[in-house]
Structure formats: C-alpha cells, structure tokens
Amino acid sequence: MNIPEPLVSISCITYNHARYIRQCLDGFVLQKTTFPFEVLIHDDASTDGTADIIREYEMKYPYIIKPIYEQENQWVKGRRGSAIFNFPRAKGKYIALCEGDDYWIDPLKLQKQVDILESDKNIGFVYSKFQLVNFDNMLIENYSTVSNQLSHSKTGYLLPSLLRNNFPQTLTVVFKKELLANFDKYYSYGYDWPLFIHICGKCKSVFLKDVTGCYRTNPNGMMASGTLKDVDNGGFTTLSGAFRAYLCGEYKVAPILDKLKINVYMYYRLSKGDIKDSVELENCVKSRLLYQLMRRMIFVWAFLLKKK
Known part of the structure; x- marks a missing residue:
C-alpha cells in the first residue's frame, strides 16, 4: 500500500494522562484536512493505563498514530520533550504541538493554520486563541493568565515580545519544521519558550483569532510546579x-x-549581570555605544538607590 507522506506531524508527549488522553487523541483524528498528517506520541512509561489507550488508537489508526512506549521513565534521566523524541522522526513539512492532557476542539484547526503557512513563505509560525478548562472539563472564564497571554498575542515579528513574555499557548501552535535548524546549538533544553523564541526569531508569525483548543490547568504540571524554572535558572539560561x-x-x-x-x-x-554567560556575551557588545550608555544609566540608578 502506497501511503502518502504527511504534510503535518502532530507532536504529543504524555505521562499518566489516562483520564484525558482519549479527548486529546479524538481531537487529532477528527481533523478535517485536504492533506495527510501523522500523530507522533511519546509515552514516558505511564503507570496509569495511558499506554493501553494509545494502543487502542494505534490499532484503529495504524497509518496515523505512531507511538513510542518507554519502559523506563526518561524524564528522570534528563531526556525530556518533543525535541528529543518526536521532532527527529517527524516527516511533515510542518509540526503541530499538543500535550496529552490538552485537546483541540476545532476540526478545521490544522487546515486553517496550514492554509496560512502555505500562503506566504515568510510565515513560519501560526498560533491561536484557546480556552482554559479544569480537570473536569469545566470552562474557566475571566482568568488573568489567559487574558495576559491573549493581550500579547499578535501577528508580525514576535521576537522582541517573546524575550519578555512567553504568550503563545503550546497546544495552538503549528510551525515550519525547517526553522528548528541550530536549535540545539544555542539552547540546552527544548521546552516551549526557547523553542518559540528560536522559531519566531526567523520568521513572521500569524495569530489566528479562532479558539482552536483547550488548555487544562494542572497544579502538578511542569510550569506550575516550578520544574522548568529550576532547569532554566529562572529563564536566564534561555535568554x-x-x-x-x-x-x-x-x-x-x-x-x-x-x-x-x-x-x-x-x-x-x-x-544588570543576571544572564548566564554574561561575561562572554558582554565581550561581544562592550564596544557598542548604546551598551556603554546603558551601563552608565544602570550604574547611576543603582548609586541613587543606595543613597536612599
């Protein structure tokens, strides 16, 4: 059987998401597209039956669902994320993201985003509005974090804004795979913020004002638990x-x-000296007039604060 190559590779990482993984996978297989796509799932040795549910979908959609089932948890070994387990095996021109406890609600999500990407070679990143839900799929409205993310969302060149705020919601993102080039050269850990900075630094981005999916609040998640803040040294490693x-x-x-x-x-x-490797980086810019002016301003500001 001659199976066409996928245009989009959906990357999904999951661990102990048995309660939610069906909803996530249903959002993938219900996508209505004019092109083929694949679903790359990495299950990190779940202990709650998540892998058994994925196997059901793998049997039903053998040409779409392409899992990796770990026997030992890789996260605790320091091997983490889609950049290691899914991106290298992606066959698509574009990569879409969605973790196992989140889900898509718009069956035309991928089609809309790919149409935008295909319309202009300068566009390499498309993201959208989203909704926030709790463990029971109840909609959480008027949440300040969501409002803040959406207030920063826009179409254009996002790098200056992304250096200050990580506002695209991961489950809404589709990007051009070729923009991943050299990511490992500059970043030591492939979670969403450095990934988005690296991709959006190379292209124009488009914000789709349709709600395409739901992000689930999880107090035990990586962001809420502070795990990534520890790994990333408060964000300074990424910067x-x-x-x-x-x-x-x-x-x-x-x-x-x-x-x-x-x-x-x-x-x-x-x-300010709060960036990792700041000495090395400062040596690259210390002769620039604007940098010297900035240093003097900060020195005067610090001096005035001490006098108070």
Missing part, C-alpha cells in the same frame, strides 16, 4: 541562548525597529 543566537546572526530577519528593541533589552539585561 543567554537567545542573545547568543541573535549576536551570531541567527535571527537576522528582524526589522530595524525590532532590532533596536532587542538590542536595548539585551544590553539592559547584560548590564
């Missing part, structure tokens, strides 16, 4: 990678005004 990539010309598509915004923010953070 170090982003600044190194920018200084090396990785994100050269930035418009002039955005480059100025990036430079000001970078010089400010480096002048």
